[in-house]
Amino acid sequence: MKKTGILITLMVLAAVPAAAQDRAGTFEISPFAGGNFGGSLYSYTGPSTPYVKLDVGDSAAYGARFAYNFSRWAAIEFAWAHSSSGLYTGPSGAFAPQTKVGTFDNDAFEANGVFSFTKGKVVPYFTVGGGVNSMKLSTTTGGSSSSTRFVGNMGIGMKFWIDPHFGIRIEGKVRSTNVGNNGSSCGNHNYCDNNYYYDSSWYTSGEATGGLSFAF
DSSP states (O other): OHHHHHHHHHHHHHHHHHHHTOOTTOEEEEEEEEEEEOOEEEEEEETTEEEEEEEEOOEEEEEEEEEEESSSSEEEEEEEEEEEEEEEEEESSTTOOOEEEEEEEEEEEEEEEEEESOOSSEEEEEEEEEEEEEEEEEETTSOEEEEEEEEEEEEEEEEEEEETTEEEEEEEEEEEEEOOOOSSSOTTOSSOOTTEEOSOSEEEEEEEEEEEEEEO
16 A cells, blocks of 8 residues: 555656646746847949948847747747847958948847747747838938838747746747848838849848746
């Protein structure tokens, strides 16, 4: 009888950690910080000038995520991410000299689906979603303009749960913002004049972040 009682106790204790990893019906708050890796925003051609790019530099990034777990496998997450990068221009080429011409600020507000691959204390996941990106460009000469455009993203990450309510989270993400239609002029875009044209309708950047997760 005593052995049976000990066995039942051990089974209950073993079941507690497993039950604690079932996130269904729980919320998570995840502040984060890391780096934003900018890309090419526009290209430039003139009557007697070489091919020139307008590039967004690398910078720090930070923000927060708030998620609701529908099940142990799927969640919806609302996120805000901010970065403030230098804006550079110069000839195209890997080692070509560039000149800083301003700053480029981004505030992305997104709703994402988060899909976990496993359950337990180490949880790899995939995320995809979209929203709006509020962008502001400021030049060194004092000019500025702003625009809010659609943004889409996808990424992968990993959660490391130290206990049922606290963990560490790392994530890598690619984000693309619709900056306007291709063409030889800027149309209704706020950021440039008729000397610029678009390589693409999308401005794409990368993001690598780490932070904490609080579950309740």
